[in-house]
Amino acid sequence: METLNYEDLNNDLLWAHNNQVVKIMKDELDIYIKLNLKEDNHKLVVFSNGAIDPSKSKPPVFMRSKWHEDFNANCLYIDDRTVHYKQLRIGWGVGREERHFLKDYSEIAQQVTQALQIESQNVVYCGSSAGGFMSMYLATLHKGTTAVVNNPQCYVDRYDKVNVEKLYNKIFPNRSRDYIKKQYALRLSITSLFRKQKYVPKIYYIQNRLCETDMT
Numbered sequence: 220m221e222t223l224n225y226e227d228l229n230n231d232l233l234w235a236h237n238n239q240v241v242k243i244m245k246d247e248l249d250i251y252i253k254l255n256l257k258e259d260n261h262k263l264v265v266f267s268n269g270a271i272d273p274s275k276s277k278p279p280v281f282m283r284s285k286w287h288e289d290f291n292a293n294c295l296y297i298d299d300r301t302v303h304y305k306q307l308r309i310g311w312g313v314g315r316e317e318r319h320f321l322k323d324y325s326e327i328a329q330q331v332t333q334a335l336q337i338e339s340q341n342v343v344y345c346g347s348s349a350g351g352f353m354s355m356y357l358a359t360l361h362k363g364t365t366a367v368v369n370n371p372q373c374y375v376d377r378y379d380k381v382n383v384e385k386l387y388n389k390i391f392p393n394r395s396r397d398y399i400k401k402q403y404a405l406r407l408s409i410t411s412l413f414r415k416q417k418y419v420p421k422i423y424y425i426q427n428r429l430c431e432t433d434m435t
Contacts, residue, residue: 222249225327230334240279245323251279251298252327255287262292262341265328265357268299269348270309270382278303282350292343295331297324299353305389309349309382311375312356313406316391321353321406325360332361339363348372348433355409358420365421370433375407376400379432 221236225245237256242249268282279298287294300320301310314320332342342364344354351371358366372378375386376396391399404411413419428434 225330228327228330228334230336233331233334240281243327245327248300248318248320248323250300250320250323250327253281253284253296253298254331255284255294255296256335257293260291260293261335261337263295263332263335263337263343264290264292265295265297265342265344265354267297267312267324267344267346267350267353267357268302269346269350271302273302273306273308282346293335293337295328297328299349301386301390307386307389309378309386311349311372311386311406312353313375313386313390313403316394319406321356322360324353325357328357329361340365343367346371352409355420355422356412358422359409359412359416359418362418362420365423367423367425369425370427370430371409371424372433373409 220240220242222242222244223232225243233254234256237254240251240253242251266283268280271280281296281298284296299310299312301313312321312324340363344358344364344366346354347369349372351368354366354368355371358364376383387399405415
């Protein structure tokens with residue numbers, strides 16, 4: 220696996236690592252992506268992960284990476300570095316206490332977009348469940364783009380208690396739930412981000428009402 224520096228990402232370097240998994244070093248953090256680029260194509264779909272099964276897949280994980288042939292678009296898959304810590308199943312891009320990884324993912328996605336000379340209106344962020352939450356978040360930070368999400372969480376704290384508590388205990392040890400909800404509201408609530416940014420992206424929001432956990 221090749222290691223690239225975030226600052227060096229450009230069109231030639233991306234094409235040199237097409238159809239590969241690469242490790243990107245950004246401010247001393249290793250972030251993993253997979254690229255599937257297509258000749259003379261000026262669209263981009265950016266995929267984020269939902270829950271993983273650590274017993275079946277070891278990070279880095281790139282959900283739906285086999286779908287790239289079905290899209291008339293370049294595809295960028297971003298592994299959530301959050302779940303690398305102590306076998307978390309879901310990370311929502313929360314990161315570490317001192318660093319919000321979703322901001323890093325956004326900067327990488329936007330750097331790739333610029334390097335490939337793709338207009339913002341031709342960028343779609345796609346994901347389901349936790350990946351849907353992250354996709355809405357990334358589209359909000361990347362003005363002019365669109366999110367296509369399936370069964371997304373909008374407020375992490377209201378999701379399945381077991382997985383939320385595990386996340387809080389691993390990422391924010393010795394912090395109370397009330398402290399986490401207040402101090403890190405921008406990481407946990409998509410509507411808090413909308414208010415902070417004073418912006419709501421175009422979102423195609425698909426909800427499967429038969430998926431009881433996500434509906435709740």
